[in-house]
Amino acid sequence: MENSRRNASGRPKASGSDFEAEQENIQELGREVPVGSADYLAPKSLKKALEYRSRYGYKAVVIAGGTDIMVDYFERLSEVSSWLDLTKIQDLKEIKFGPEKIRLGSMVTHRKLATDSRIRENLPLLAESASEVGAWQIQSRGTLGGNIVTSSPAGDALAPLLAYQARFILGSVSGQREVAAEDFFTGPKENVMTQEELLIEVVIPTPREGTLSRWKKVGKRKAMIISSLTMALLLELDDKDEITAARAAYGAVAPRPIRATELEVYLTGRKLTEISAGKAGELAAQEISPITDIRGTVDFRCQVTRDITEQALLGFQQE
Amino acid sequence: MSKVKVAFTLNDQEISLLVQPGERLLDTIRDRLNLTGTKEGCGVGECGACTVMLDGQAVNSCLVLTAQVDGREVRTVEGLGGEEEVDKLQQAFIDHQAVQCGFCTPGMLMSARALLNDTSSPTREDIKTALDGNLCRCTGYKQIVEAVEAAAEAEGAD
Ligand SMILES: Cc1cc2nc3c(=O)[nH]c(=O)nc-3n(C[C@H](O)[C@H](O)[C@H](O)COP(=O)(O)OP(=O)(O)OC[C@H]3O[C@@H](n4cnc5c(N)ncnc54)[C@H](O)[C@@H]3O)c2cc1C
Ligand code: FES
Ligand code: FES
Numbered sequence: 250m251e252n253s254r255r256n257a258s259g260r261p262k263a264s265g266s267d268f269e270a271e272q273e274n275i276q277e278l279g280r281e282v283p284v285g286s287a288d289y290l291a292p293k294s295l296k297k298a299l300e301y302r303s304r305y306g307y308k309a310v311v312i313a314g315g316t317d318i319m320v321d322y323f324e325r326l327s328e329v330s331s332w333l334d335l336t337k338i339q340d341l342k343e344i345k346f347g348p349e350k351i352r353l354g355s356m357v358t359h360r361k362l363a364t365d366s367r368i369r370e371n372l373p374l375l376a377e378s379a380s381e382v383g384a385w386q387i388q389s390r391g392t393l394g395g396n397i398v399t400s401s402p403a404g405d406a407l408a409p410l411l412a413y414q415a416r417f418i419l420g421s422v423s424g425q426r427e428v429a430a431e432d433f434f435t436g437p438k439e440n441v442m443t444q445e446e447l448l449i450e451v452v453i454p455t456p457r458e459g460t461l462s463r464w465k466k467v468g469k470r471k472a473m474i475i476s477s478l479t480m481a482l483l484l485e486l487d488d489k490d491e492i493t494a495a496r497a498a499y500g501a502v503a504p505r506p507i508r509a510t511e512l513e514v515y516l517t518g519r520k521l522t523e524i525s526a527g528k529a530g531e532l533a534a535q536e537i538s539p540i541t542d543i544r545g546t547v548d549f550r551c552q553v554t555r556d557i558t559e560q561a562l563l564g565f566q567q568e
Numbered sequence: 569m570s571k572v573k574v575a576f577t578l579n580d581q582e583i584s585l586l587v588q589p590g591e592r593l594l595d596t597i598r599d600r601l602n603l604t605g606t607k608e609g610c611g612v613g614e615c616g617a618c619t620v621m622l623d624g625q626a627v628n629s630c631l632v633l634t635a636q637v638d639g640r641e642v643r644t645v646e647g648l649g650g651e652e653e654v655d656k657l658q659q660a661f662i663d664h665q666a667v668q669c670g671f672c673t674p675g676m677l678m679s680a681r682a683l684l685n686d687t688s689s690p691t692r693e694d695i696k697t698a699l700d701g702n703l704c705r706c707t708g709y710k711q712i713v714e715a716v717e718a719a720a721e722a723e724g725a726d
Contacts, residue, residue, distance in 0.1 A: 319592070332635070337639075
């Protein structure tokens with residue numbers, strides 16, 4: 250056998266005679282086109298990408314890190330007649346820190362969010378959630394934009410984005426629009442984006458110094474698990490320890506990521522030390538509308554929501 | 569459907585080839601280039617048997633389109649170590665009996681190599697985290713983690 254012969258004669262090389270013969274064959278069969286043909290569009294600029302998007306719409310499948318879409322098309326990749334690959338657009342991979350706002354390109358990977366020291370410092374909810382996405386291989390490829398556009402209620406970045414009051418910049422050939430994270434998701438795997446648009450950027454108001462936050466992901470085991478439940482809790486305090494703003498966001502407990510507004514109202518204006526963590530947990534559990542599925546029953550999700558919310562507040566009080 | 573011309577560096581060698589637009593890097597590596605060290609387990613990102621390094625980072629080659637690696641650097645298990653000697657990680661896997669059936673081994677090696685290139689003295693926890701995405705049905709992981717620890721020490725000593 251060719252393979253065993255190869256292995257026996259030392260390290261296998263990618264340029265054996267077979268390979269060259271095969272390559273000649275392909276050149277005869279296929280029309281030689283560079284990356285960027287109609288079947289595979291890989292623009293370097295956002296402008297070009299938006300032009301393609303306008304021309305092809307859903308006919309060209311957008312691919313970022315591929316960790317969702319390649320699974321969706323498992324064993325039927327050949328059905329895709331055209332790809333629009335965002336990999337070569339450098340602008341979408343940038344992170345910009347301003348005094349007022351932090352801007353994250355849609356192609357920033359989970360790995361980048363998990364390891365960048367300024368993200369860890371300024372946006373710990375996002376850094377921590379990214380570090381728990383899938384496993385390293387998934388984090389290296391999976392992007393923030395992909396997580397958002399997939400719009401799975403269990404997407405790990407979504408509760409943190411709600412807690413940070415993120416806004417999404419959607420672009421098309423006719424211009425840009427800005428949508429609040431809360432208004433973007435409309436149902437399980439549904440959002441307000443149209444087939445003309447691409448997600449360009451995520452804009453987050455730079456959190457004030459001394460903001461307290463807690464991220465919690467509950468799943469059946471540590472790695473490689475779709476979340477049963479996620480929580481991103483954030484409190485802004487004044488110098489008298491009074492809560493001036495509270496944002497409590499939950500994922501995988503409703504058809505879309507939600508904020509527990511009753512809980513936020515309860516927390517706002519109170520001193521941290523006066524909060525009843527138990528009551529806060531109850532309020533959170535009342536506000537979610539989970540379903541029973543393979544990752545947990547309604548009762549389980551309500552109980553866990555109550556417990557992790559209570560623990561998070563007790564944790565803040567002890568700090 | 570027309571083919572896509574892709575050029576990238578594979579195991580330090582520049583290559584250029586024509587692929588289907590929807591072709592997975594895993595299939596290009598195994599079927600077109602006959603580098604069969606990289607394995608296919610699940611095909612959907614769960615098992616890590618197909619792990620290769622892309623620009624130094626561990627990725628699942630079953631979830632990457634070959635056209636996406638145009639202009640980039642790919643390393644497979646065949647590209648570990650030198651022409652004559654094996655990589656320190658490979659030696660440590662042998663020494664610690666971290667291989668039983670061997671199906672997960674190439675993926676384990678690539679994840680571990682990405683870790684060691686990143687962190688010269690990883691903790692046991694770091695190693696476990698780096699290997700979270702690699703399943704092994706035989707060894708129980710203990711020997712694998714020990715092998716990576718040993719390789720990290722051996723490299724630190726150099
Ligand atoms: C084994 C495994 C484990 C996983 N674990 C987790 C986990 O723990 N937590 C979690 O949240 N997710 C998890 N995921 C899901 C996935 O990795 C994430 O959702 C990831 O962030 C998707 O990003 P991507 O770049 O890979 O998306 P892609 O697959 O490239 O794209 C996802 C979707 O978004 C569209 N899209 C992407 N970018 C844009 C853009 N800029 N504009 C418009 N449309 C766009 C694509 O067309 C596609 O429909 C896991 C996946 C796998 C395979
Ligand atoms: S074959 Fe790629 S992760 Fe299992
Ligand atoms: S050695 Fe058999 S799967 Fe790991």
